[in-house]
């Protein structure tokens with residue numbers, strides 16, 4: 385294993401130094417084996433057709449964002465997600481109420497932050513843009529707005545690459561998958577269409593409005609999206625629910641993951657071991673090359689997770705079967721890292 389951090393001890397307070405200089409004890413039992421998932425949070429697979437059916441004739445407002453590395457990516461606006469929640473009957477669910485009241489970015493076992501795009505998602509996009517990674521089955525573990533997967537899709541459509549690709553998108557919340565993950569994938573694909581075609585697919589006599597920052601998800605547009613996925617040999621798979629042994633079984637029952645992406649998922653000291661063990665488990669089930677990119681803030685102040693803690697824990701549970709490299713991103717006050725993991 386090789387890794388290096390660019391920060392000095394001056395960047396850390398006394399508490400963090402204590403944490404980083406005292407190696408964690410070897411785990412007694414795997415966190416995955418002690419985790420108990422409540423029935424209502426068990427992982428479930430959803431098809432593209434199921435999710436699309438909840439979006440039919442919804443007008444999506446989006447914006448484009450430029451990553452620190454200068455890459456353009458499209459994303460549904462958060463106010464527009466709130467608008468859809470309010471206009472649906474289920475707007476009165478606990479999750480809907482939390483989002484509308486802006487109570488918190490996270491609420492353990494209810495909402496884990498998937499509606500927002502977190503800073504490190506942009507770093508993951510930049511890393512993907514900086515080179516080609518061989519991949520045929522991607523898992524975005526804790527995808528939320530799924531900007532890295534959107535970028536992979538965007539690049540596939542613009543490059544004309546028709547090698548088969550499966551992308552599994554997972555989020556704790558089903559509503560995140562249907563209200564931001566899938567809309568973002570559709571918007572990024574739609575951005576590759578000639579404007580006349582997009583106009584024809586999204587307007588009609590009854591609905592003539594065609595704005596630069598909106599797209600109406602008509603039946604024709606959804607059909608065209610599905611045909612484009614088929615033409616480019618892309619399969620989208622969606623899993624909602626909590627991580628754990630059941631989740632790992634469900635993902636690998638249908639595919640061998642050769643590239644895993646996980647952005648901003650190691651913020652909690654309770655769940656960080658589950659993330660590390662799941663990466664080991666999922667990649668170990670793949671024959672041949674398998675890689676993972678973990679994008680994270682160096683330290684999650686106030687919550688407790690950190691890159692150091694993750695690297696130490698991963699090192700212990702991976703039994704030297706993986707190579708790990710840490711690249712620090714130092715372009716602002718907010719120190720972030722990309723942990724690149726590869727099965728030996």
Ligand SMILES: C[S@@+](CC[C@H](N)C(=O)[O-])C[C@H]1O[C@@H](n2cnc3c(N)ncnc32)[C@H](O)[C@@H]1O
Pocket residue numbers: 496497498500501502503504505525526527528529530554555556557625626627646647648649655
């Ligand atoms: C802070 S959000 C980051 C979202 C996105 N990757 C980004 O960087 O913008 C954390 C993500 O991890 C997922 N997550 C966190 N804890 C989870 C758990 N115990 N089980 C399943 N998913 C979880 C959430 O659903 C969410 O997608």
